[in-house]
Amino acid sequence: xxxxxxxxLEEELSLKLFVVLTRALESIKKRVEEDIKCLGLNPTEFAxxxxxxxxxEQPIQKIGEKVLLASSSITYVVDKLEKKDLLRRxxxxxxxxxxxxVITQAGTELMDEVFPKHKQAIKEICAGxxxxxxxxxxxxxxxxxxxxxxx
Amino acid sequence: xxxxxxxxLEEELSLKLFVVLTRALESIKKRVEEDIKCLGLNPTEFAxxxxxxxxxEQPIQKIGEKVLLASSSITYVVDKLEKKDLLRRxxxxxxxxxxxxVITQAGTELMDEVFPKHKQAIKEICAGxxxxxxxxxxxxxxxxxxxxxxx
DNA sequence: TATTGTTATACTCTATAACTATA
DNA sequence: TATAGTTATAGAGTATAACAATA
Numbered sequence: 001x002x003x004x005x006x007x008x009l010e011e012e013l014s015l016k017l018f019v020v021l022t023r024a025l026e027s028i029k030k031r032v033e034e035d036i037k038c039l040g041l042n043p044t045e046f047a048x049x050x051x052x053x054x055x056x057e058q059p060i061q062k063i064g065e066k067v068l069l070a071s072s073s074i075t076y077v078v079d080k081l082e083k084k085d086l087l088r089r090x091x092x093x094x095x096x097x098x099x100x101x102v103i104t105q106a107g108t109e110l111m112d113e114v115f116p117k118h119k120q121a122i123k124e125i126c127a128g129x130x131x132x133x134x135x136x137x138x139x140x141x142x143x144x145x146x147x148x149x150x151x
Numbered sequence: 152x153x154x155x156x157x158x159x160l161e162e163e164l165s166l167k168l169f170v171v172l173t174r175a176l177e178s179i180k181k182r183v184e185e186d187i188k189c190l191g192l193n194p195t196e197f198a199x200x201x202x203x204x205x206x207x208e209q210p211i212q213k214i215g216e217k218v219l220l221a222s223s224s225i226t227y228v229v230d231k232l233e234k235k236d237l238l239r240r241x242x243x244x245x246x247x248x249x250x251x252x253v254i255t256q257a258g259t260e261l262m263d264e265v266f267p268k269h270k271q272a273i274k275e276i277c278a279g280x281x282x283x284x285x286x287x288x289x290x291x292x293x294x295x296x297x298x299x300x301x302x
Numbered sequence: 303t304a305t306t307g308t309t310a311t312a313c314t315c316t317a318t319a320a321c322t323a324t325a
Numbered sequence: 326t327a328t329a330g331t332t333a334t335a336g337a338g339t340a341t342a343a344c345a346a347t348a
Contacts, residue, residue, distance in 0.1 A: 011270040013285045014277040018179065020289050024296030025176050026219065028169065031299050042314075061329060068177070073315055075331060097324045097329040119162040126165040128298025133291060134164045138171050140280060140288055145175030147279025148182050195338075212306060224339050226308055248306040248347045305348075316337080325328075 028125055035121040039114055040084070044069070048077050049086055049103070053111040057090065057102040086110060179276055186272040190265055191235070195220065199228050200237055200254070204262040208241065208253040237261060 029043075036046045047067045052058055058066075064074045078101055081087045086107035092098035103111070129137065180194070187197045198218045203209055209217075215225040229252055232238045237258035243249035254262075280288065 007274075010282060010285075011274045013282060013289070014274040015270055017277055017280075017285050017289055017292075018183070018273055020292045020296070021172075021176055021179070024292040024299070025172055027296045027299040028172070031302055032169070044314080059329080060331095070316060071330065072317080072332085076315080095325070095329085099330065119166055122169055123158075123162045123165040125299050125302065126168055126295065128295040129168075129291060131161060131164060133294075134161075134168050137288065137291055137295075138164075138168055140284060141168075141171045141175040143284075144277065144279040144288075145171070145178045148175070148178040148276050151182055151276065193337080210306080211308095220338095221340055222307065223309080223341080227338075246306085246348070250307065303348100306346085307344100308346105309342100309344075311341085311343105313340085314338090316335100318334085319332100320334105321330105321332075323329085323331105325326100 031125045032122060035118060039110070044077055045081055048074075048101070049081060049107060049111065050115070052087055052101055052103045053108065053115070057100045059092070059098050059100055060089075061098075063101060081107075182276045183273060186269060186276075190261070195224075195228055196232055199225070199252070200232060200258060200262065201266070203238055203252055203254045204259065204266070208251045210243070210249045210251055211240075212249075214252060232258075 033043055036043060039046070041049065044067065048063055051063060051066055060074055060078065061071065063069075063078070064071050067074075069077065078087065078089070081101075082089065085104055087101050087103050090100045090102045092100055126134065184194055187194060190197070192200065195218065199214055202214060202217055211225055211229065212222060214220075214229075215222050218225075220228070229238065229240070232252075233240065236255055238252050238254050241251045241253045243251055277285065
């Protein structure tokens with residue numbers, strides 16, 4: 001095969017990969033959202049709550065960096081979680097510009113109950129691959145993602 | 152390893168897979184969006200235009216099925232593409248409930264020019280994997296996606 | 303009755319800018 | 326001056342449901 005044909009093959013393959021990747025994640029996301037919706041939370045709210053639950057209290061700014069949201073959006077999400085009494089704001093005594101988001105008792109109890117179920121659900125959603133296949137895919141996805149990010 | 156530990160491993164691995172998949176696609180999407188943005192189109196508009204460009208005129212309803220959008224969203228997207236003179240609506244004479252979306256001369260000329268560049272860009276974005284690795288990943292993603300979809 | 307497409311409406315998220323309080 | 330966070334505002338994009346026209 002000459003260079004030009006090889007180039008076209010690789011273009012088609014890359015396009016295919018992009019489409020299949022998008023479709024697969026859409027299917028998975030849909031199931032994961034169903035799993036979360038019954039808690040009265042949307043995926044962003046769940047992601048923020050889960051971050052605080054597993055990593056402990058976080059400055060508002062840091063949350064935005066980790067779940068990839070603009071700071072005004074985080075204010076909005078934290079407002080909603082605060083209204084639901086799942087987390088609260090706590091001023092930082094050392095730097096009074098900073099506000100921490102802290103999980104509440106109710107938030108902890110909710111996550112204690114639902115997080116194990118959530119992990120179980122994701123395991124079932126991802127059961128199309130076995131353990132070894134998952135390990136390979138994780139590594140390959142990292143390679144793919146790092147390259148794209150580094151462009 | 153006993154069953155319970157194996158279960159926990161598989162849960163963690165699945166969660167990891169979900170996170171890595173999400174992150175990788177985010178990085179790729181970001182690059183692809185950059186590639187499209189300079190055309191004055193967003194990814195959805197580009198997807199609809201590309202569908203009509205490569206598959207020919209389509210009933211509005213069919214477009215929604217293929218790009219996975221609700222019919223009201225398609226109305227919105229087609230409105231925008233029509234305002235940009237990239238496609239137009241054409242009534243179906245045989246079934247007057249149906250409206251086709253048809254690509255215009257300007258739409259065809261635009262795609263003739265940018266679609267080859269777009270494929271080349273995606274090839275570069277996906278260059279973190281070689282041809283064989285891409286083939287494997289496409290197959291694995293299909294398995295993963297089909298399983299999730301079938302739940 | 304069922305289907306196609308539109309309209310009306312609401313929600314989530316983003317971006318921007320102005321602002322307060324603090325460093 | 327710079328940073329953390331909030332407020333206000335506007336806009337993109339999507340989903341839902343109700344609707345009109347047609348089959």
